[in-house]
Amino acid sequence: KQEVTQIPAALSVPEGENLVLNCSFTDSAIYNLQWFRQDPGKGLTSLLLIQSSQREQTSGRLNASLDKSSGRSTLYIAASQPGDSATYLCAVIQAGTALIFGKGTTLSVSS
Amino acid sequence: DGGITQSPKYLFRKEGQNVTLSCEQNLNHDAMYWYRQDPGQGLRLIYYSQIVNDFQKGDIAEGYSVSREKKESFPLTVTSAQKNPTAFYLCASSREGGSSTDTQYFGPGTRLTVL
Numbered sequence: 570k571q572e573v574t575q576i577p578a579a580l581s582v583p584e585g586e587n588l589v590l591n592c593s594f595t596d597s598a599i600y601n602l603q604w605f606r607q608d609p610g611k612g613l614t615s616l617l618l619i620q621s622s623q624r625e626q627t628s629g630r631l632n633a634s635l636d637k638s639s640g641r642s643t644l645y646i647a648a649s650q651p652g653d654s655a656t657y658l659c660a661v662i663q664a665g666t667a668l669i670f671g672k673g674t675t676l677s678v679s680s
Numbered sequence: 681d682g683g684i685t686q687s688p689k690y691l692f693r694k695e696g697q698n699v700t701l702s703c704e705q706n707l708n709h710d711a712m713y714w715y716r717q718d719p720g721q722g723l724r725l726i727y728y729s730q731i732v733n734d735f736q737k738g739d740i741a742e743g744y745s746v747s748r749e750k751k752e753s754f755p756l757t758v759t760s761a762q763k764n765p766t767a768f769y770l771c772a773s774s775r776e777g778g779s780s781t782d783t784q785y786f787g788p789g790t791r792l793t794v795l
Contacts, residue, residue: 603783612684612770612786613723620781658722667713667738667777668784672722 571596575659575671582649583679590644590674592659597637604633604644605658613658649678684787686771691792701756701790703771711777712754716740717768729754730777758792766794
């Protein structure tokens with residue numbers, strides 16, 4: 570059964586730092602991997618989707634990489650800002666299933 | 681505006697009552713999903729539907745029921761058989777289920793509290 574793990578569970582950084590969030594998964598037979606952002610008490614917003622044949626995706630200050638063979642993905646956030654404070658969730662999708670989520674990393678960026 | 685709406689935003693239930701959470705989408709998506717989120721647990725799949733009049737159980741379907749009579753609607757009923765229903769419930773939809781390019785779009789959620 571697929572399991573998704575995110576490390577660290579929480580992270581606090583000062584404004585301006587570059588940071589990396591980690592995601593690992595146990596079964597490499599995935600269709601894609603997605604990173605979401607969740608603000609407190611809100612729904613999820615899709616940040617980046619990496620197809621299984623791709624190595625990385627970029628959107629603005631965000632860059633996500635995927636190493637399917639090792640079961641790892643990273644989300645790189647450049648020049649962090651207080652507005653980046655949120656919980657970041659990693660999820661994978663396999664054939665015939667819905668998304669399987671990690672428990673998330675809660676990021677706090679102080680000004 | 682295109683998107684997914686969930687109602688109500690907050691819902692209170694007495695023990696032994698059934699309650700129904702609404703989820704509507706106007707994105708013309710075929711697939712819809714219900715997730716439950718508990719503190720420190722991440723999101724867990726309750727039910728999903730890849731097409732009208734068809735749905736599948738997820739990992740934690742016990743005590744829940746769904747229907748998919750219309751493409752745009754996927755209501756979730758929390759029955760009295762669900763022993764610990766207090767949680768944040770999220771509905772999502774996608775163009776089709778399980779493809780490599782498919783992104784799920786999420787509603788704003790319903791917070792259910794059992795009194």
